[in-house]
Amino acid sequence: MIQHLGGFTWARRLKVRHLESFLVLEEAGTLTRAAEQLHMTQSAMSHWLAELENIAGTTLVIRGRRLQLTPAGQLLKHLALGVLGDIARAGHEMHAVAAGRVPRLNVGSVWAGIAGGLPEAVSLFQQQYPDVAVAIHDGPFDNLLKGLETRAMDAVVGVLDARAHRPGLAHRVLFEDRVAIVMGQGSKYWQHSSTPSFGNLLHEQWIMPPSGTLTRIQMDAFLIEQGASWLRPRVETASLAMMQTLLQKGDYVGVCSDSMAAYMASLGLFRKISSDSNIRFGPITVMWNDEHATPTLMDFVGCLEHGASTLHLSVPGQEI
Incomplete structure (x- = not known):
């Protein structure tokens, strides 16, 4: 199937180094400056550009006092930014996994959670875990809870009611609202x-x-x-x-x-x-699937408790 995809063959000859060097060239504006930054001779830089244009099958830059990208060059720049960005993100995530942490947390929250310490918790958590991304999702509580069942959500902040007592769910009360x-x-x-x-x-x-x-x-x-x-x-x-x-x-x-x-x-x-x-x-609570709890997630839950307490919100049983 892949062999029949139009325009795919040229990409097999493309290397990450090609994409990195092309972005350097576009930013430098001239072959001379790009060659200096890449520690190459200008002749080698010209040869490299000719090789890249041969791989792409079209002209990528217009030569002048300052190089300008052709429409095809703009497309290659967009590809380079996307591919190199994905590689960098994957590297950060693999580093987090190697260190025993998850690379990303998906947290759902109702309005009360957002106002009741969630931003403070995210800030505190990422001071401790700068390589873990946190995605915040707001919406109706029922929809967020379904995310726990499908593992689309790692934790959900909402009100403690019968829905939070489903089998497999664990929770901690943050404050009364x-x-x-x-x-x-x-x-x-x-x-x-x-x-x-x-x-x-x-x-x-x-x-x-x-x-x-x-x-x-x-x-x-x-x-x-x-x-x-x-x-x-x-x-x-x-x-x-x-x-x-x-x-x-x-x-x-x-x-x-x-x-x-x-x-x-x-x-x-x-x-x-x-x-x-x-x-x-009702009591605003953080919930998670007990079977999928990780040390990283539990550290985030601790940050949520700290975030709620720093805002002088009440503990269960006390009036606000």
Whole structure:
């Protein structure tokens, strides 16, 4: 099958050294400067370029006071950057594996985790393990948990509920969280010296998480307690960026986790609105598949616990 792929044969004659030298040539701009950097004579450099153009089957540079890449040369440069970048990344990852570490961690998190110590944990972790990449994924909790089952995720930060007690999953509680009601700079109340009460906002335009999410379930239960079960949101979104933008540009009231509300308030973007009673969200927890736990992952879990504690978040059983 491979023999029939058009344009593949020339690549068999291509060497990594060809790609490295071509990038040096493009950056140097002249054969003379490139030859000096590669510790070659100009004659040898010219011979090397002719060999490379023979392999490619086309002209790669236009000679002048400063060399310019032809369209084919631009394509070869793109190939060189990609191939050499992949080789460098593979080298770092193999070094990590040889040292007994995984080369990459995939971590899923709900909003509360991102505001509740995850960035601090990543920073601390990578001070200890600079050769381990961390990929952060946010999204609905159910989707993130499925990633643990398929091994697409190494750890997930979310709320501790029945879903977290699936067979094979282990967890540690990071902090207790609640549901917060917030407004942004687009609210007509933003400039008021006193924050409006919950009752003042019942007829405002609300932004809430989608139906079925834990935050929405807790909020709907609170509305029933307050005799406001008739309240329906004008906007439903699972995107924090969308909610933040709407709160800044329009006259809306939003709903999010208290940890996220506190973080956004510290940046001057949100103001929390007091309600008649606290709306419990639940314990924010880091979960992982116990069968696939590695020492690297457990060190990251330790960094998460430290990140949550440095933000003065409560431990289980305490009020925020």
